[in-house]
Amino acid sequence: MARKTDSRTQLPGLEELPTGATGRPVQVFEEPAPLKSHGPARIVSLCNQKGGVGKTTTTINLGAALAGYGRRVLAIDFDPQGALSAGLGVPTHDVTTIYDLLLSGSKDPHEAIQQTSVEGLDIIPANIDLSAAEVHLVNEVAREQILARVLRKVSNDYDIILIDCQPSLGILTVNALTASHGVLIPLECEFFALRGVALLIETIDKVRDRLNPAIELDGILATMYDSRTLHSREVLERVVDAFGDRVLDTVIGRTVKFPDASVAGVPITEFAPEHAAAKAYKQAARELIQRGAVA
Ligand SMILES: Nc1ncnc2c1ncn2[C@@H]1O[C@H](COP(=O)(O)OP(=O)(O)OP(=O)(O)O)[C@@H](O)[C@H]1O
Numbered sequence: 012m013a014r015k016t017d018s019r020t021q022l023p024g025l026e027e028l029p030t031g032a033t034g035r036p037v038q039v040f041e042e043p044a045p046l047k048s049h050g051p052a053r054i055v056s057l058c059n060q061k062g063g064v065g066k067t068t069t070t071i072n073l074g075a076a077l078a079g080y081g082r083r084v085l086a087i088d089f090d091p092q093g094a095l096s097a098g099l100g101v102p103t104h105d106v107t108t109i110y111d112l113l114l115s116g117s118k119d120p121h122e123a124i125q126q127t128s129v130e131g132l133d134i135i136p137a138n139i140d141l142s143a144a145e146v147h148l149v150n151e152v153a154r155e156q157i158l159a160r161v162l163r164k165v166s167n168d169y170d171i172i173l174i175d176c177q178p179s180l181g182i183l184t185v186n187a188l189t190a191s192h193g194v195l196i197p198l199e200c201e202f203f204a205l206r207g208v209a210l211l212i213e214t215i216d217k218v219r220d221r222l223n224p225a226i227e228l229d230g231i232l233a234t235m236y237d238s239r240t241l242h243s244r245e246v247l248e249r250v251v252d253a254f255g256d257r258v259l260d261t262v263i264g265r266t267v268k269f270p271d272a273s274v275a276g277v278p279i280t281e282f283a284p285e286h287a288a289a290k291a292y293k294q295a296a297r298e299l300i301q302r303g304a305v306a
């Protein structure tokens with residue numbers, strides 16, 4: 012990933028700029044220019060083995076925000092709970108799911124793609140069948156590379172593929188990491204958040220070593236941040252201390268609008284486009300584009 016060099020500290024008068032939640036000066040991320048051509052996709056896994064940190068919410072809303080900037084986005088539901096499919100309001104029964112594609116190499120993945128209510132945002136759904144994948148894949152040859160093979164067939168049709176991982180580091184997540192160019196780690200701003208991240212980074216390093224030399228850590232996105240609590244501020248400070256500029260400047264605040272939008276089956280960018288949280292995900296999209304993590 013082509014990371015911009017950080018020249019901010021050299022800018023005169025910078026100390027007068029307002030400070031963002033990460034303790035760094037607030038940056039402006041420009042509206043991205045429209046793409047002149049599309050594909051092949053950069054594939055990014057949303058990964059954290061800790062449950063309920065905002066992986067699915069980030070996949071939905073980042074996906075919608077990127078689609079809003081004219082990017083062609085495919086979201087992969089890679090969790091047997093099917094929360095991504097539900098959050099985007101698509102059916103998961105009597106349809107082809109990601110599980111069917113993993114099991115049958117001859118199936119055309121285009122069959123499984125469904126459109127969502129957001130223009131430019133498509134999805135391959137999942138349902139509870141996917142929980143059997145662990146068992147089925149164990150005896151497969153090159154079992155870690157099965158998702159990569161599936162996605163190769165649709166990659167040219169999209170600019171970005173986002174994989175919503177389940178909260179574990181099992182074979183499904185290893186498949187997602189093996190298929191990915193980058194990983195984005197959503198991290199909830201609470202006390203135990205940091206605990207699992209070292210293990211996750213170790214797993215990413217192993218995948219890089221053994222299966223996918225090109226994989227990069229695209230960033231850590233702090234979620235559920237509540238600026239009114241000292242606790243949230245302290246946790247974010249520790250995260251930035253530990254991970255430096257791998258932590259995105261954009262921070263997602265805690266708000267009940269997210270559960271509300273999930274119930275409605277639409278992204279917050281559609282449900283409440285003027286809400287601060289919708290704007291935050293749009294900013295995250297612009298920041299990731301500027302960092303080169305997505306097109
Ligand atoms: N910024 C936020 N503020 C408040 N609630 C949020 C926020 N982001 C997500 N939520 C809510 O927190 C819950 C967990 O979020 P989400 O499902 O995105 O996490 P997850 O990491 O995908 O969970 P799992 O590990 O179970 O897949 C959901 O009810 C969601 O609506």
Ligand SMILES: [Mg+2]
Pocket residue numbers: 066067068090094095175176177
């Ligand atoms: Mg989830």
